[in-house]
Amino acid sequence: MSAKDAPPPLPEPLLVEVADSHTHMDLQSGTVEEALIKAAAVGVTTVVQVGCDVKGSQWAAETAAAHENVHAAVALHPNEAPRIVLGDPDGRSRQGARRGGGDAALDDALNEIDRLAALPHVRGVGETGLDFFRTGPEGVAAQERSFRAHIEIAKRHGKALVIHDREAHADVLRVLDEEGAPERTVFHCYSGDAEMAGICAAKGYYMSFAGNVTFKNAQPLRDALAVAPLELVLVETDAPFLTPAPFRGRPNAPYLIPVTVRAMAEVRGMGENELAGAIAANTARAFDY
């Protein structure tokens, strides 16, 4: 393992315990137990494990049932819905058939998400939303249909809605308005600017900041964090992705939350304990645990 692939060192522990509001332990190396022990050692005592497809959502629900401090969110990722309907572009046969299952296959998958969303350890429905970066125009209809279905599921079960919004701010906000957002809605890996933070604040949407808030080119994100109401601010790793600076490019995991919390405290000009306390209360309120 070269130094570039090595897990970053343990940061100084936070004195006030917080939650990682969005992680993918199924995509990280090591066991769940190892990840939780390492995270707890630095004050990250709660994690929300997020599923992106049927299998991952089942795994998230099982993992949450087995661990008191793990809560689950279940969904078909915005890039997964078109894949189910249309098939994987990489899986094209020589005839050009894409081997997708059509709308019926999407309905089957949504029914399973609906079943999982009823479970007590499942506290969120997501990540769902729109992603115009990975999904091309041919997948937009399936993506939006899936998003609307997830909003309905979240509302019916009284669970938090976890939004994935990549290069789709206006359309995500439009669909939320059209459907009526659930009582608790979280923009995971918040990627809007300060103006959008004002819109989210007015609607009462939570904004969850990930490691990219530490990136050099992320000033608009820091400007958004600076104006977001404190009671709507969450922190997440989205691990194994988006490792905070100065460890960018190396594997991310929940134990690196303190690095991001400290950078966020600096942006807001407040102490890390005060910020951690607010984040802990906000995450518990958002996911109702």
Ligand SMILES: [Zn+2]
């Ligand atoms: Zn996402």
Ligand SMILES: [Zn+2]
């Ligand atoms: Zn994610």
